[in-house]
Amino acid sequence: MFAQLNLNPAIVKAIKVCGYTQPTPIQERSIPEILSGKDIVASAQTGTGKTAAFVLPTLHHLSQSPSHRKARVLILTPTRELANQITTATSTYGKFLRFNVVSLVGGTSYHQQFRNLSRPVDIIVATPGRLIDHITNHRLDLSAIEVLILDEADRMLDMGFIDDIKIIAKKTSTNRQTLLFSATVDNRVTRVINQLLKNPVWINVSDKELAPTQIKQEAYIVDNMQHKTKLLRHFLTNQQIFKAIIFASTKVNVDNLAKDLYKLGLSTAALHGDLKQNIRNKTIERLRQGKIQFLVATDVAARGLDIDDITHVINYDLPKFSEDYIHRIGRTGRAGKTGTAISFVLPIEATHLKRIERYLGQPLSFTTVSGLEPTRQLTMKQDKWKSKKKKTRPHDKNNHHQKRKRHANSKRSHST
Structure with missing residues (x-):
């Protein structure tokens, strides 16, 4: 107490x-x-x-x-x-x-x-x-x-x-x-x-x-950007989301995504560093007052936001840095309330996802939406030592022969 x-x-x-x-x-x-x-x-x-x-x-x-x-x-x-x-x-x-x-x-x-x-x-x-x-x-x-x-x-x-x-x-x-x-x-x-x-x-x-145990974390494999957008629209129009922050990786992505959602008739606004400070302040206040339901934002702009009734965080784009994943999902589940964090993962982002999971100390739970299932799977990049052991690139072979030739010439020069 x-x-x-x-x-x-x-x-x-x-x-x-x-x-x-x-x-x-x-x-x-x-x-x-x-x-x-x-x-x-x-x-x-x-x-x-x-x-x-x-x-x-x-x-x-x-x-x-x-x-x-x-x-x-x-x-x-x-x-x-x-x-x-x-x-x-x-x-x-x-x-x-x-x-x-x-x-x-x-x-x-x-x-x-x-x-x-x-x-x-x-x-x-x-x-x-x-x-x-x-x-x-x-x-x-x-x-x-x-x-x-x-x-x-x-x-x-x-x-x-x-x-x-x-x-x-x-x-x-x-x-x-x-x-x-x-x-x-x-x-x-x-x-x-x-x-x-x-x-x-x-x-x-x-x-x-520190782990936000009151936050339900879900991940969805997406085939491409079109598939990602369809999933986002599904969640925003079919699930009971009171307020959500949607994270995108760049200011351009934030603006484009906010415009697309606004055209769908969704109460949406953008938040990023290129906006004037008074606009950013008004946007945050409108979200706090419930005049905006969905906020599309960059990591820097949304960092430190403290609004108790954010029910969902959606990682439309995965964060560049693993620690930013924690900062993002910490926008929901505040003041002892529950929250949901949804992450979209492209197949080529599998290695990056693993870094985030290692930082969290736990794997994310993958699930699907009926009718919007992915057709592709996550693809992990091979470790460098494995690829070298399994296959030698042609120019590597040439380098190897050149080294042997130089070594032989060196031995001859020492013997004369």
Whole structure:
């Protein structure tokens, strides 16, 4: 129970209003350590409740002492959408507390952000690039930051924000508490940890605990793109889908697919990085309000979306990276609800699918739709060592003869 985590009663009250009763594993392990003032490194995927894992104890920290004009908490995150989600979550969980939160992201007015910063601020939620802009223009003083939070640190490094993060960290108090959340902890993330954190507590929720057991995962073999489209139309028109996010691999695919579904009379919208920020914000809000039933999106645009009533996720195209599969299906089955994840797999994607299954630690369950059964099977590429052993290419034979000839000439030259 959240009441047992020693959080401010006003925060516990807000959690109850949201309908949450039991903390997730990442919340249960992280919150006590954060409340004790320790730096932490938490390895957790999206969809595991990690936002609340750092927002709740941070709000408690703020509630223990009076506010002042300078910001005391800084949350860095890779994308605008995720920053907006965190800002909303912070306001929701702190609805019975008195504090001010400001979001600093690209795609919104500098002037409005500057006006917001001219007032007393307790929490700043920002993307590194926009925050650097404000620092460069001397609009921001981070010297009073008591808690620095790096959310989705691995993705921020993927996007090239490493130097920005270091510059920002140097602007904060040396006595700050630093919390780092990351889906993966590779050598790059480890270097950041060594540079910015002090004797951190490591929290690694096991794969079994992270696995979205409340999500039913299904896979369907598709012969070609036409077959894939027919299956998608079947699911969207014949199954009881309340709300769904449909993932496509490129922005062009997203636009084309959204147009096709719209022409079928389906309530559909597209979401990708080329759309203006205000359009993206409106699209997400329309989905949240139920004005849109189907959202076609890219991985980056949909990352961090937190909408409780998404019943289905459909991988129209498989994700390029295995970890993105977890991020995708984590958009459904949230807040203890059940969900369904459907993946379409072309025969040539068999090897890629196996990589995803190895990452998951379990195979996906394949099934078929009556009348839309595939005529082809998945084809696994042969391992390289097997192909070399079974068959030698003609040019390889020539190379082999050339090596023998050079070796013989070498022996003759040594004997003279």
